[in-house]
Amino acid sequence: MTPPRAAVSRQPLRQLKNRIATGLITAGGIGVLLAILAIGVFLVWETLPLLAWDQTFAFSKLSPLAWGTLKAALAAMLFALPIALGAAMYSALFMSARLRSRVKPTLEMMEAIPGVVVGFIAGLVLAPWVERHLASTLALLIWLPISAGLAGVLWHMAASRWRQWLPLSWAGLWLLPWLVCMVLLALWFAPLLEKFLLGGDLRRLLEQHWGMDYATRNALIVGIAMGFAVIPSIYALAEDALADVPTSLMEGAQALGASRWQALWKVALPAAGPGIFSAVMIGAGRAVGETMIVLMASGNMALLSVSPFEGMRSMAAAIAIELPEASPGGLTYHHLILAALVLFIFTFLVNTLAEVVRSRMRRRYHKAGRH
Template identity: 65%
Template sequence: MIEPQNLVSAPRSPWRRRFDRLATGLIAAGGIGVIVAVMAIGAFLVVEVLPALFGGRLEMERVRLALTPMAWGTLKAALWAMIFAVPLALGAAIHSALFMTQRLRSRMKPTLEMMEAMPGVVVGFVAGLVMAPWIERHLAGVLTLMLVLPLGVLLAAGLWRRLPSGWRRRLSLARAGLWLVPWLLLLALATFALAPWLEGLLFGGDLRVWLDRELGLDYATRNAMIVGVAMGFAVMPSIYALAEDALSGVPSRLGEGAHALGATRWQTLRRVVLPAASPGIFAAVMIGTGRAVGETMIVLMASGNASLMSLSPFEGMRSMAAGIAVELPEAVPGSEAYVLLMLAALLLFIFTFLVNTLAEVVRSRLRRRYRWLGGAA
């Protein structure tokens, strides 16, 4: 029997030890600095707001009238953004991690992740000055397209299953992201070509007038739908990247074992892979929600900045972050308007803190619940 040899690491030089200590100290100082900075921001907001709030300088009715529309607009903007972003981001993450070939994935994933570097002001500029007027002119076509594209994907899936085996190998699911694009473009062109005819047949030639007359919905050029599309485009890369990493971290032996036991690909995804990756997916969605709540420039440039309380996607809104960006430069320190803006900032701070805390608590519970699957967090 051969005795294992004791492996002794080579002694480090004094310079290397000093360098390691310096690096460790800098990392620790950076982490502590971030925590102190966040706590200092919270303390500053509390000091600015609480004396005025409890000292009688602010009336609760005034606070309610000023902040309720902005709070509603913040939640409304985040809601429509997540409605647009979450299905697309999670669908792309599932396809990229589980179905796409490694070669294609290595090219597509960095491209999608690079979208996260696009400044919000650029997205807001394009949404407010380019996309909003275009959608206003082609409203019927855009709304019809939102219905046609999901049905078109389902139709393509049904036709693919009926193809001969040779054609299915050529049009494999691993390359579905490529061969579906021409099909969806064809559906989009057909939809916009037929949209004027459908608008004249069903809505008397003007969908905006019909919405106002029949449903009482006033269509604003810059509205929640524009904000949802633009802000969803901005938060989608971060949700995709985190969810894709979580799905890719699920051990392949779990899926192979499920297939060996007779499970279909959909059953394996739904009952094995998604539960194992659910902590990471939940964290991705919550991080995207946090960014959507705190987004400023996109909401400011694409929403119309109107203090309205409505769930309609065709009307504008005003978020807390946008209100602070617009009014704070003109607010006199110590005035009522200044204190109200500080109170809005404090509410945003508290909301973000609670959302992140809830995300971590739920993620920890999901990790404990599905630890037996061996999935990635």
């Protein structure tokens, strides 16, 4: 039997639609590449006039900005990585499917919060509170991870009846009251510790004994605020990478006698290594290029200081502040364009490194899986 004529007449139209869609996708990809190349060419062209001026001045001008950028990114990653990777490992491998279906979308929606909102809250709410309760803030940063580990030890030492009532797959819920109690305990105990052991004023003690001045908006505030903004992106990518690990690998490791923790470290993390590395690199790239949080929570002081209690000024914040007032063709204008070029090159190298390492690790694990 011959096919209907309607089907024959639709086949050329379908092929035409496929060709049009393929052409549009190809043109869009080429257009994106050309746009990125044009941005790079523009930045290089605008920085060429700096070759005619003193390079020492350019280095001294950009050194505090580069240091502030790295300092802010490092503070954010130190705050975000333990929380994001820990949450990803727990939700992907330990959390119940019912709870994961509700928690994961909620955490991913946090990525939609604008940076200007986070910076506004950090600059006007968080910074004054930390200034008034510096000892309590430091106590919380130290005590909360310890209290979470203590909860795990107590759960492991508890009787089997208590473990059934408090299953590990639902620890994301029953651990919240414990952490709230630990926060209240730290807020109650930290002022007493500051009064009897630190002379009643931690800020004065830091200034007199270690020469560390405290600024209201500093690297500590930036690290907390920017880390909060970076956590969702790192968590989402790392969680997807861990969730894609075949369950047969985990079950096989446990069948050979490994515990769930050993299977996580020896099997799941190496298998999901490329995705986790990409998540970390993407989070670092966002932390380096973040503008509004650093602009509103750092104090915008161009300092070469390692103290977490002093302010800084990043390249992105300097561009946002000074570029609208810089006259085109002037020295300040070209220095800001040079800063933009440095950020562009850094982001390009970070993304390229993440993709190269991920591809090599995937090929290595694929070959190991075949053998």
